[in-house]
Amino acid sequence: MSWAEFFAMNGYxxxxxxxxxxxLLVFLIEIVMVRHRRARILQQILLMRDEGGD
Known part of the structure; x- marks a missing residue:
C-alpha cells in the first residue's frame, strides 16, 4: 500500500x-468558546469583587 492509496482510501x-x-473544526470552535466564556466569567467576578469593596 502506498501513501497515495492510503490517503485516497479506496474512493472514500x-x-x-x-x-x-x-x-477538528468543532474542537477548535469549542476551545475558542470555552476561552471566551472563561474570560467573561473572570471579568464578571472581578467586577462583582470591585463593587463589593466600596
Whole structure:
C-alpha cells in the first residue's frame, strides 16, 4: 500500500478526511468558546469583587 492509496482510501477519502476536518473544526470552535466564556466569567467576578469593596 502506498501513501497515495492510503490517503485516497479506496474512493472514500472525501468522507473520511471531511469527517476528520469537521471534528477538528468543532474542537477548535469549542476551545475558542470555552476561552471566551472563561474570560467573561473572570471579568464578571472581578467586577462583582470591585463593587463589593466600596
Amino acid at each position: 477519502a472525501w468522507y473520511v478526511w471531511g469527517s476528520y476536518g469537521m471534528v
